[in-house]
Amino acid sequence: MRAARDNVGRLRQRIFKAAQAGDHKRVRNLQKLMLRSHSNTLLGVERVTELNAGRATAGVDGEVALTDEARADLVARVPREAATWQPLPVKRMYIPKAGAGHKLRPLGIPVIFDRVLQARVKNALEPEWEARFEIRSYGFRPGRGCHDAIEAIFNTLHGRGARRLWILDADLTAAFDRIDHSQLLAALGSFPGRETTRQWLKAGVFEPGKGFAPTEEGTPQGGVISPVLLNVALHGLEQAAGVRYRTSTARSTWALATSPVLVRYADDFVVACHSQQQAEQVKARLAQWLAVRGLALNEDKTSITHADRGFDFLGFNIRRYPNGKLLIKPSTAAITRIRKRLREVFQKMRGATVLALIQTLNPIISGWAAYYRAAVSSGVFSLLDDYVWKLALKWATRRHRNKPKKWIADRYFGRFHPHRKDRWVLGDRDSGVYLLKFSWTRIVRHQLVTGGSSPDDPALADYWARRRRKHKPPLGRYAVFQLQRQHGRCPICGDYLLHADHAPTSTEEWEQWFRVTRKAISKHSLKIAGGAEPGTPDRDRLHLVHTRCRRSASPRGGIGPALLRA
Template sequence: MVQMATKLVVEPIFEAGFLPCSYGFRPRRSATDALETLRKLGARGGNHVLEVDIRDFFGSINHELLMKLVSRRISDRRVLKLLRLWLTAGVIEDGRRTELVSGTPQGGVISPLLSNIYLHVLDEVWTRRYAHLGTLVRYADDFVIMCRTKKACEEAERRVREILKRLKLEVHPDKTRRVELSWGKQGFDFLGCHLRKVLSGKIWERERKRVYFLQRWPSQRSMKRVRQRVKELTSRKWNWVKDLRVLIKQINPVLRGWGNYFRTGNAAEKFNQVDTYAWVRLRRFLVKRKGRNLRAGEAEKWTREFFVALGLHRLRGTVRYPGVA
């Protein structure tokens, strides 16, 4: 409650100074907004992307530097004392309290705001000095920079490393990379989506021109996660459920929530795959539960429509963007 109250007071003060390149955990801004910005940049010649991963970001935030950044706009000593107390709260091991000297407590109500305050330095320096190299799109500690040329992308990586070093942060050497989007050569994952340039079939048929647009759909990791959740909800541990509608009520929020997040973009094929997977898992669940009592031809009636009639949520996708979603 105290953290929430503090956040409500402090957030508007910093929000007024945050820049358009920051999308995460901000009022009236979303992951979809960040993804849409990238789609439009890709259509305007963005062919190279710097994909950055900060090594142990939340555990590496320097407390002294963060408090200096906070005190630029907050002068109330009581608020500053509270913030420092939350930062250094530490952990208790073997009955002894160990005070934290860096990092922010993940899961705290105010942690996302503190991370935005910390990385606002990156936003500010990039916008003021290096915007000519490419456009920064940041969602909390997850960010990419879209550039027009390979040379600009290489220079962008050097500059990002310099800025993060000032913040006492490191880029992850194995997860930070430069991606060439031209002609659909490579793609990259961002905010649960895979983004890649795809040849426009309509323009090719009409004008015989090779025009590529940046499209997005759920990443392999996102697909794996939703399948795993559906699999868990249709495993043998749910055999106690007599009425299948009870099980479907557990699955529907998973499908609906996942579908709402990915409803914009080019997710139609992936939607159909997950939709089919949910139906197949439910059918398999019934077959296994019946076991030797399964009568010949009985499973044939367990069609997709059978489960939909019991209330199963359908995932149906078309190509949609925010203006029409």
């Protein structure tokens, strides 16, 4: 798979370079080559059936591909059936909407074969648009994420010299569901996968209990290619807002002194303006531009405010103080949600063992802390640790109502962490597993991606290599050290140990990342060849390996999950 990944990566770079040079004919020829690539098919199957969090969710045909035999069958089917395949309707599902109480977010789940084809088309389409996308667009793009958007806002608003202090905080109404198909297809132009994309858009929706419904607008949230299509549909938003640059290169950007600055993450964006009047004008222009594309501002969630009063964006509260200092913290709503989540877990697991409780809570704590570690979160982390400790003590006391407090403390709490002197850590004395704390996650300032840099740009290979080395995953010291020693690769298959469908972009996705990583990566003792001197004995050394590789190798030495304690 490593060879396939390298092949696809090189072809993506060639598409990017041709698009950057304006060589339209070469772009189309390379995209056709990508759509025929066997390596692209292999990566598409891997992404859909192994890396994607929804790999076990079936479409309307009820099929999934979770075994090696089923994956091999998918790989063989693609060249035979792709040209004549008629996309099937997506299956409508509903999941809780983050930060919206009991509201549900609709998802459209394509069948597994359509997902593989979409992953292939995405690799052909995305690098062309990566060479064209706006510089301060950060959502659903390789090498970019929520923290880049937050850091871009910080750079715009901090300091005494900041002038764009009126904020248009905008949100689009059901953006995925309302994209105009004709406008989107026109933007794709002569892209070789355009007709297939049109068929996906028009495939319709099947909702259990309600039946089939045609789709005349929108792209289903849940499709592999949908995030890229949303970015294509919203390309040009900066220009519509009146953003103008003095210079614009892959490495640096400077907005004109009188220009507003727009920072977008998917369908959420903010525009920093010089005055309230300018913000009102920008809002009116954007409303007109969006209407042509079938989209509209959500008036309930769109507001104009001054940076001194603060505003929430992507789960963070951003507020500027009169001395020019800008503080970015977890929002009050985000703190309320995590407290509620923790409280519900303790309530639901009243009769569970302490080990089961810890195994449920650790990914939640790790995921939330990983997302907010780039903000001013130390105080919030400490407050949440106190809150969890009170919940844990209450949980333990309820289990043993007739036991004295000292007995409960000795049974459930202690100095479980080998490198910390904290004596009040909840743990399981039989297994040694213990509950993590928010405050154990180090605060790390995020480094903003430079200008319009893209991982698909071959000229910036060194930049992205340095950036990957600096951005360490939020794991334990041993895991980080071992990953560095192994250059991030599994010694058995040679492929990268840590990859995901995309970089986690929310506390929920970080939680999922921790759960998946714990299952996917294991410690394994491998035989290391002796030294150069004759007679030097071979020796065993622990490595991090893919769990699937460990199963296929000799079982000797496998000792379980390595990256997380619980």
